[in-house]
Amino acid sequence: DAGVTQSPTHLIKTRGQQVTLRCSPKSGHDTVSWYQQALGQGPQFIFQYYEEEERQRGNFPDRFSGHQFPNYSSELNVNALLLGDSALYLCASSLSGSLSRLFFGSGTQLSVL
């Protein structure tokens, strides 16, 4: 039973560029949440996708957008990268109506130079 997989594991970009991060949820899960974790901080909620729709969003600008596909996998897109976007991006999957226990991937470490 595959867990949550994220790709790529590491990424280096320059300011102003755009990036796409990918996530495959745990088998059987239909909900995907994305988090940004700066060094030494807790994960910050970006948004959650369910039934291919953004169901809830955190305090992140419109430069952060996402998508969920019919197979429940998801993408996180960040446009016009800033130095401050450097962080570990975590994807978490869950089963709707399951008391929200989250299963996390190992993350994508994004460095913006």
Add this chain to the structure above:
Amino acid sequence: SQQGEEDPQALSIQEGENATMNCSYKTSINNLQWYRQNSGRGLVHLILIRSNEREKHSGRLRVTLDTSKKSSSLLITASRAADTASYFCATDNTGGFKTIFGAGTRLFVKA
């Protein structure tokens, strides 16, 4: 912004000692969870306690929840060097779909 705030920010103990971490939150919750994160990796779910529960055990873990004080504690008994990690509390607010994490407690267990 973060809902939960853990205390202490960092904790260093000897192997075999107990470790206690506290979490405070601000708004009404459906449940509270604790997660563990080894350096630079994904988070692993440890335990979930519902808002109508006061205490829960899982192996060497004991979690308490006081909704009147909006606080929770995580106790790890007989700690091991392998328990060295960051521990986060996370809450699911009533009426929402997001799980919000605190800033975490960094636990160091010395062998």
